[in-house]
Amino acid sequence: MIALFARDMVLAMRAGGGFGLGLAFFLIVTVLVPFGVGPESGVLSVxxxxxxxxxxxxxxLLSLDRIFALDFEDGSLDxxxxxxxxxxxxxxxKAAAHWVTTGLPLVLAAPVLGLLLNLxxxxxxxLVLSLALGTPALSVIGSFGAALTVGLKRGGxxxxxxxxxxxxxxxxxxxxTVKRGAAGLAAGTPALMLAGITLASVALLPFAAAAAIRVNLR
Incomplete structure (x- = not known):
């Protein structure tokens, strides 16, 4: 399992789906928003x-289609x-490798990009806590979606x-969670709901994704 995790991380970097692509897109979105809505600090903070x-x-979302696509193309998935x-x-x-190469860098970079939006x-x-709790769910849910579409042409x-x-x-x-925390309100409830979604996704979706892969490989 550890060898598979390390292999997927190397493949993610070589295929261009590593942290660089996600961080670049995250930066572009953050930089372009002030140009679209105006430089007013009050609006940006909201x-x-x-x-x-x-x-x-x-x-x-950018690199989800690569989770199983490369293994399907070279026969490794079989x-x-x-x-x-x-x-x-x-x-x-595979979901863990996707989170480490995509989600974790976003968690670490988010405070710096928050400065651009006057958070x-x-x-x-x-912000860091919510992303740390929520981005694993994005990777696991994305792996389920990738399993459903593996082998399809133009499945992106x-x-x-x-x-x-x-x-x-x-x-x-x-x-x-971030909105309430920034306003000084109690943010524990949405944070717990976010953690619950992540735990439920981690517990259930790998089984659903594995079933979808078996069906697609028949």
């Missing part, structure tokens, strides 16, 4: 939680499906259409 979370969500290790574990390791000081800790658009509705609860509770 919309900052939502914009930061939307940027992180779309950045995670070997993994028939290997003695559980296919559910394979899915979990209020009290919101930075909640279909993957986006399948995954984006499933991302909505994570987006809502993540942005609400």
């Amino acid at each position: 919309i900052a939680p939502g914009i930061l979370w939307v940027g992180a969500l779309l950045s995670c 070997l993994l499906a028939t290997a003695p290790i559980p296919l559910e574990g394979v899915v979990a390791m 209020q000081g009290a919101g930075y800790g909640w 658009l279909l993957l986006s259409l399948l995954v984006l509705p499933l991302y909505v609860p994570t987006l809502i509770f993540g942005a609400e």
Whole structure:
């Protein structure tokens, strides 16, 4: 399992789906928003939680189609499906590698990008916490969507259409956590809901993704 995790991280970097692509897109979104809505600090501070979370969500979405596509193309996915290790574990390791190469850099870079949107000081800790709690769910849900579309030609658009509705609860509770934290209000409830979504996704979706891969490989 550890060897598979390390292999997927190396493949993600070599295929151009590593942290550089996600961070670059996250930076572009953050920089362009002030040009679109104006430089007023009051407006930017109000919309900052939502914009930061939307940027992180779309950045995670960029590399989802590569989770299983490379293994499917070279036949490695067939070997993994028939290997003695559980296919559910394979899915979990691939989702973990995607989070480390995409989600974790976004968590670390978010406070710096929050400065560009004039995020209020009290919101930075909640921003990091919410992204740390929510981005693993984005990777696991994305791996489920990638499993559903593996082997399909031009499946990237279909993957986006399948995954984006499933991302909505994570987006809502993540942005609400930052919004309440920045305003000095109690943000524990949306943060707990966000953690619950992540735990439920980690517990259930690897089994669903493994079942979808088995169906697609028949």
